[in-house]
Amino acid sequence: MSSCDPIIEVKNLYVNFYTYAGVVKAIDGVSFRICRGETYCLVGETGCGKSVTAKSLTRLIRSPGRIEKGSVIYYRDGKPVDLLKLGEEELRGIRGAEISYIFQDPSSSLDPLYTIGYQVAETMKEHGRVASIKEGIRRAVDILRTVLMPDPETRVKNYPHELSGGMKQRGVIGISLSNKPRLVIADEPTTALDATVQDQIMDLLKKLKAEEDLTVLLITHNMGLVADMCDRVAVMYAGRIVEEADVFELFANPKHPYTQALLRAVPNPMKRMDKLESIPGTVPNLIFPPSGCRFHPRCPFAMDICSRERPPDLEVAPGHRVACWLYTEHGGR
Amino acid sequence: MSIAAEELGEVYEKKVLDKLSDAVIGGFVKIAETLRPGWYRRNKSRVDEWRLMAYAFNRSPPGIIGMLLVLGFVLVALVGPYVAPFRYDTPLQFFDQNSYLAPPGTVISVPNSTLAQNFGIKPGNYTLLLGGDDYGRDLWSRILYGARTSFVVAILVMMVGPWIGIAIGLIAGYYGGKIDELLMRITDVFLAFPGLILAIAFSAVLPPRISAFLESHATIRSLLLTLFALEEQHAGAMAYLVSVVVALWLVWWPGYARLVRGSVLSARENLYVEAARALGVPTRWIMIRHILPNILGPVLVYLTLDFGGVILTEAGLSFLGVGAVPPIADWGRIVYDGANFFPNAWWLVFFPGLATLLAVLGFNLIGDTLRDVLDPKTRRSLEFKLKKREEVVEGE
Amino acid sequence: MAELKRFLIRRLITFIPTLIGVTFIVFVIAAVIPANPAKMWAGGEKARPEVVERIKKEYHLEDDILTQYYFVMTKLLKNEMVSPVTQHYIWDDLKMYFPVTFQLTIIAFFFIIAIGIPLGIVAALYRDSVVDTAIRILALTGVSTPIFWLAYLMIFLFFTRLHWITLAGTPTPPYSITGIPLIDAILKGDLDMLSQILARFGLPGFILGFAGIGVTARIVRNSFLDSMSADFTEYAMARGLTKMRIYMHVLKNAMVPIVTVLGLMFGGLLGGAPITETVFGIPGLGRYMLQAIRNFDYLALVGSVFFVALIYLIANLIVDILYAFIDPRVRY
Ligand SMILES: Nc1ncnc2c1ncn2[C@@H]1O[C@H](COP(=O)(O)OP(=O)(O)OP(=O)(O)O)[C@@H](O)[C@H]1O
Numbered sequence A: 001m002s003s004c005d006p007i008i009e010v011k012n013l014y015v016n017f018y019t020y021a022g023v024v025k026a027i028d029g030v031s032f033r034i035c036r037g038e039t040y041c042l043v044g045e046t047g048c049g050k051s052v053t054a055k056s057l058t059r060l061i062r063s064p065g066r067i068e069k070g071s072v073i074y075y076r077d078g079k080p081v082d083l084l085k086l087g088e089e090e091l092r093g094i095r096g097a098e099i100s101y102i103f104q105d106p107s108s109s110l111d112p113l114y115t116i117g118y119q120v121a122e123t124m125k126e127h128g129r130v131a132s133i134k135e136g137i138r139r140a141v142d143i144l145r146t147v148l149m150p151d152p153e154t155r156v157k158n159y160p161h162e163l164s165g166g167m168k169q170r171g172v173i174g175i176s177l178s179n180k181p182r183l184v185i186a187d188e189p190t191t192a193l194d195a196t197v198q199d200q201i202m203d204l205l206k207k208l209k210a211e212e213d214l215t216v217l218l219i220t221h222n223m224g225l226v227a228d229m230c231d232r233v234a235v236m237y238a239g240r241i242v243e244e245a246d247v248f249e250l251f252a253n254p255k256h257p258y259t260q261a262l263l264r265a266v267p268n269p270m271k272r273m274d275k276l277e278s279i280p281g282t283v284p285n286l287i288f289p290p291s292g293c294r295f296h297p298r299c300p301f302a303m304d305i306c307s308r309e310r311p312p313d314l315e316v317a318p319g320h321r322v323a324c325w326l327y328t329e330h331g332g333r
Numbered sequence B: 001m002s003i004a005a006e007e008l009g010e011v012y013e014k015k016v017l018d019k020l021s022d023a024v025i026g027g028f029v030k031i032a033e034t035l036r037p038g039w040y041r042r043n044k045s046r047v048d049e050w051r052l053m054a055y056a057f058n059r060s061p062p063g064i065i066g067m068l069l070v071l072g073f074v075l076v077a078l079v080g081p082y083v084a085p086f087r088y089d090t091p092l093q094f095f096d097q098n099s100y101l102a103p104p105g106t107v108i109s110v111p112n113s114t115l116a117q118n119f120g121i122k123p124g125n126y127t128l129l130l131g132g133d134d135y136g137r138d139l140w141s142r143i144l145y146g147a148r149t150s151f152v153v154a155i156l157v158m159m160v161g162p163w164i165g166i167a168i169g170l171i172a173g174y175y176g177g178k179i180d181e182l183l184m185r186i187t188d189v190f191l192a193f194p195g196l197i198l199a200i201a202f203s204a205v206l207p208p209r210i211s212a213f214l215e216s217h218a219t220i221r222s223l224l225l226t227l228f229a230l231e232e233q234h235a236g237a238m239a240y241l242v243s244v245v246v247a248l249w250l251v252w253w254p255g256y257a258r259l260v261r262g263s264v265l266s267a268r269e270n271l272y273v274e275a276a277r278a279l280g281v282p283t284r285w286i287m288i289r290h291i292l293p294n295i296l297g298p299v300l301v302y303l304t305l306d307f308g309g310v311i312l313t314e315a316g317l318s319f320l321g322v323g324a325v326p327p328i329a330d331w332g333r334i335v336y337d338g339a340n341f342f343p344n345a346w347w348l349v350f351f352p353g354l355a356t357l358l359a360v361l362g363f364n365l366i367g368d369t370l371r372d373v374l375d376p377k378t379r380r381s382l383e384f385k386l387k388k389r390e391e392v393v394e395g396e
Numbered sequence C: 001m002a003e004l005k006r007f008l009i010r011r012l013i014t015f016i017p018t019l020i021g022v023t024f025i026v027f028v029i030a031a032v033i034p035a036n037p038a039k040m041w042a043g044g045e046k047a048r049p050e051v052v053e054r055i056k057k058e059y060h061l062e063d064d065i066l067t068q069y070y071f072v073m074t075k076l077l078k079n080e081m082v083s084p085v086t087q088h089y090i091w092d093d094l095k096m097y098f099p100v101t102f103q104l105t106i107i108a109f110f111f112i113i114a115i116g117i118p119l120g121i122v123a124a125l126y127r128d129s130v131v132d133t134a135i136r137i138l139a140l141t142g143v144s145t146p147i148f149w150l151a152y153l154m155i156f157l158f159f160t161r162l163h164w165i166t167l168a169g170t171p172t173p174p175y176s177i178t179g180i181p182l183i184d185a186i187l188k189g190d191l192d193m194l195s196q197i198l199a200r201f202g203l204p205g206f207i208l209g210f211a212g213i214g215v216t217a218r219i220v221r222n223s224f225l226d227s228m229s230a231d232f233t234e235y236a237m238a239r240g241l242t243k244m245r246i247y248m249h250v251l252k253n254a255m256v257p258i259v260t261v262l263g264l265m266f267g268g269l270l271g272g273a274p275i276t277e278t279v280f281g282i283p284g285l286g287r288y289m290l291q292a293i294r295n296f297d298y299l300a301l302v303g304s305v306f307f308v309a310l311i312y313l314i315a316n317l318i319v320d321i322l323y324a325f326i327d328p329r330v331r332y
């Protein structure tokens, strides 16, 4: 963890959803930084705000959601730009070209009425990489080949419903790589697929990352994947990052009670464990989130201060941050 | 028997209308409770749901306007014939020439005569509020009577037609297989051409048969005469109206058969129906007790919308000359007869048409709002607006 | 193409039972329920018995119902059936009246599409705003308005007051390509003829389509919103597509349910034809049917209903074909 050449830096991000049941405070002061060339992971239980964070990076949050404050600094050839303040057209030029996405469910990401080749081609054409859809479709064959789509010459003419789940996700990956992006945001890219296909897709991502010199933001709740793929990991809980560390450090030395519980709740790839424990309590409702530390109602070590004040971000070791009162003078650890 | 409306009241800011709907639902619960003690305890969640729906409805301006229009229409239909200044068939032309195609606001004078007494008119001056027609009949009175005609036709149609469809849909959906195939084929045939044309054909051929039927069934005849607020001597003309009712029974079911069959097919998959069947509950009971209540929501929406639809179709048939015949006061028929004098006697076309529009619009507004209220997706939005202010603000 | 052909043939075969069903129902209604059609055809109460007897023979009125039905249908389709009331060949009459109604329906359909779809899109783009509410009220008013009433109001405005339209005659061009004057005039580029046709049929078409405009606007709004909130639309944004291109995707996906409703509506428009044609004095199929019903001329009625049902089925068929063009998931 020597020097970090940042590609994107999120500072103090807040996102709310104005729903009929009330205001969902989905993202509540999230900050992190991704270094060029690394694979950065975002983990956490369902509903903790991983996808919202990922979408906020290029302002993909739609009504009833709103990015309330914060900044997303993107280092474009070394020059910092704030994506949250960028003009709509300029931002569009970045989306899908420099920062591209792979979403969870390939079946719903693709438009069912157009061929996979067309959708790859149109993504290139809209960013000026090819002059016409026709040329794009020719190039799409090569792209599909690089993502190991079997028989790309015929598949390029197939509609999404004619492809298997794995092939569709390869298609989506092809779309996301078609413009040679710098940063790929993969939001649970394998959750919707069966186990064997999952491995193939992850292997593909690994291979592509090495070949294409990518930076990857990987969102997952599979700890096995984290261990396998990631360089650094951020753990999210109820709209906040509670801990961030180097992957080895995190598995070996988890600090936040939530991270500890999370690692006990899943098979830990780095340690042998006798039995798995589930995390007691339920995920909080983000309309009326708990005061102070949002984890305190479920925390076995909760103290007075935890319910009163939001814990500060502490650097407990180089590159290892944790937001927990236990590591302050209050906790005495 | 107290109803725990207070629990809901804590979260929702109540309006006058809410208290009213609470009272109506409370009254219903009271009746149900007397008939079957313990009903409320067993159905509490359902009653609470109704109450929430009522609150949501009360906050929809289109719904309220629709409710007002419908209440107005029903009120006129009920009391119209008693408050109308003249009987629907009073030819004022016999008393005052000025009543012939009299523009709205014309004042006529009725001298004392036996004829006037026959029609129950006191001598004196009268203002024809909406004008008169080519027999000098008072348009305002005829529109009041016309509300009764439309209302009774619609009620009679809705009491039978849709239920034929519902029964067919239930049977087809529940039994499936060959029965389903056959019933749906027949339904498709009926859907394959416009109902109005079929209704025209039925209304045109039925009157002689209906007439004969009414002649031989005196009780039914006099019951219908009372319902339609018609004089004894117009029983023959009434046969045409009854024909329209029967014609609409025969064309108003296919949509319901389709709708109900679809809902039954999905309800059948539900666990509780499976369970009931496994326990050996009789089929008829399963349909009435378990399936029907679950499809009632969409059916209710359709019934409301179709109430307006029937009024409109009946007016259309009468306008084509195959529905009501003179001297029955019917909105469509008034336009049909008045059209001969259009545009000079514009009131004969304008007012009855407007009355039809308002009545039908009322039902459509209610139906559309009900659809919103019954749809969980949109209802949440209505409920959100319903929540007390502070709660939303505090959440900020 | 071979697939399409096979699909068409298969579908056309399914037409047959429906057409038989429809005509049979109408035949039963019109032939069996009334007491004595032969007498009415021969002139009512004053009819001479020998004429009645002759008519009974000629039209097989004494045979059992299936034989009668078979007789009527075969004669009709071979154009050998003469109406006992008008003494015209029924098929010839239908060929004359049908294009008029069809033309009216096309104009109504044009209004539905040209007004309903944009209104729906506007309502979707400004959802939950005043505009959206206004369009909702308009839609509900549309289905609540008695069309004969609206027709008279419009006649008062455009004919009596403004003199913009004509209420008599049926403009017929001297040439015939498809047999439908409107289409022929467009094909020939005959603007003069076209404006005559529109002056006569424009307003009736609008009135006929009036209820459909609002219904269409509502459907378009809802399916447009559904497709706007779909995941692939979000992914299209994430791919950095331009607004125009995103709308292209949204619109095409929204078309799928819209096409169905429009298809059903086209068939339904024919049902409104009797009223519109009566008000505007248009000699079309709707009035012909009314006339037939009044005269107990059930032979003409069965023939007309055959036409109406056929159009309805063809409209559905076209919907299915369009479907397959829009949506690759649908197979022939
Ligand atoms: N469109 C929306 N409307 C309302 N609330 C939303 C919306 N999208 C997200 N949220 C809320 O934001 C919170 C975070 O959601 P998000 O999708 O980021 O979760 P996640 O961590 O990605 O979960 P998962 O692992 O299930 O994908 C959730 O509590 C959710 O309720």
Ligand SMILES: [Mg+2]
Pocket (backbone or CB within 6 Å): A050, A051, A052, A187, A188
């Ligand atoms: Mg997610």
